[in-house]
Amino acid sequence: MKTIKIFSLTLLIVGFLSSCVVIRPGEVGVRQRLGRINDQSLNEGPRSYNPFTSTIITLPTRTVNLEIRSNLPSKEGLTISSEISILYRIIPKEAPSILREIGRSYEQEIILPVFRSASADVTARFLAKDMHSGERSIIENQIRERMSEILQAKGIIVENVLLKSIQLPQGLARSIEEKLQAEQDAQRMEFVKQQEQADAERRTIKAEGDRNAAIIQADAERQQMEIRAAGQANAILLEANAQAEANQKLAEALEPQILQYRAIEAFYRMSTSDNTKVIITSSESPFLGIPAELVNKNN
Numbered sequence: 001m002k003t004i005k006i007f008s009l010t011l012l013i014v015g016f017l018s019s020c021v022v023i024r025p026g027e028v029g030v031r032q033r034l035g036r037i038n039d040q041s042l043n044e045g046p047r048s049y050n051p052f053t054s055t056i057i058t059l060p061t062r063t064v065n066l067e068i069r070s071n072l073p074s075k076e077g078l079t080i081s082s083e084i085s086i087l088y089r090i091i092p093k094e095a096p097s098i099l100r101e102i103g104r105s106y107e108q109e110i111i112l113p114v115f116r117s118a119s120a121d122v123t124a125r126f127l128a129k130d131m132h133s134g135e136r137s138i139i140e141n142q143i144r145e146r147m148s149e150i151l152q153a154k155g156i157i158v159e160n161v162l163l164k165s166i167q168l169p170q171g172l173a174r175s176i177e178e179k180l181q182a183e184q185d186a187q188r189m190e191f192v193k194q195q196e197q198a199d200a201e202r203r204t205i206k207a208e209g210d211r212n213a214a215i216i217q218a219d220a221e222r223q224q225m226e227i228r229a230a231g232q233a234n235a236i237l238l239e240a241n242a243q244a245e246a247n248q249k250l251a252e253a254l255e256p257q258i259l260q261y262r263a264i265e266a267f268y269r270m271s272t273s274d275n276t277k278v279i280i281t282s283s284e285s286p287f288l289g290i291p292a293e294l295v296n297k298n299n
Contacts, residue, residue, distance in 0.1 A: 020048045026062035028092040030099055031055075037100045041092055057099060063089045063159060066107060073120055074128035082131070083165040086115060086147075086158065094155025102154065110154060111147075115161070118146035131166050139163065 022045070023029040029042030033054040042056065049056050066086040071079045088111065090098060102109050122142045126135060144161045151158055 020046060021056045022046050023058055026060060027058045028061045028095045029056045029058050030096050032057055037096050039096050041095045059090055059095045061090050061092050063087055066111065070116065070119065072123040074123060075126055076128060078128045080128055080131055081167040082163050085162040085164060086111065087160045088156055088158050091155045091157060098155050111151065114147050114150050118143050122146060128168055131163065132168060136163055
């Protein structure tokens with residue numbers, strides 16, 4: 001009897017555990033009872049159900065990275081092979097509608113077909129080289145917008161579309177590489193040209209500076225010479241004027257008696273000199289060491 005109770009208790013525990021599910025973070029649960037989808041979504045946490053009549057289906061609500069390989073057409077008719085990442089997530093409250101209208105294989109049923117249609121429509125308007133250049137982000141955004149127009153109404157939000165590992169046709173890839181190399185060479189030459197122009201401008205500025213400095217120095221030296229010459233001329237003029245003024249005053253001060261006295265003194269000193277001298281003069285022109293014009297003027 002005790003064994004039967006233990007067995008019954010075990011069956012009860014197993015039955016309880018089999019009728020309980022845990023909805024983890026980043027998931028949403030949808031209860032399905034007798035084949036019908038409940039319109040109310042279930043949040044994370046433990047949920048119990050009747051395993052004979054019901055089941056709980058869980059769907060991820062976190063961002064999902066769907067990676068695929070696809071061949072994309074270009075404007076010139078080439079086929080570009082690429083790896084693509086589609087980042088999407090489900091709106092939690094729309095999970096019952098997704099299961100009811102699309103099913104659990106919504107990636108294969110709707111996301112991939114919508115992507116192939118949107119990507120073909122967008123990339124067909126761009127050149128192949130655009131997918132390998134800065135135009136790639138524009139292509140990605142346009143594909144995402146085209147997909148969102150259809151999928152957001154279904155409860156699926158497309159966060160981003162990333163084009164990865166773009167593989168261009170071999171001939172086109174070589175042409176693009178050669179063109180890029182030529183552009184880089186041209187940019188390098190332009191940089192060298194700009195450097196040479198800058199160096200030439202620096203030399204020109206330096207030469208002009210040296211020339212201006214030489215002109216300024218020459219002007220300064222010329223001004224110094226002019227100032228020195230003017231000073232010397234003024235000094236000579238002042239000295240001449242002073243001498244003339246002194247002679248004028250001396251001539252005005254001389255009297256005949258003084259001249260006569262000076263002449264006597266001069267003759268006396270010469271007569272007492274040890275050297276023998278012969279002096280021929282007249283009484284009107286005494287030898288006094290005084291300019292004759294002053295003596296004549298005074299006389």
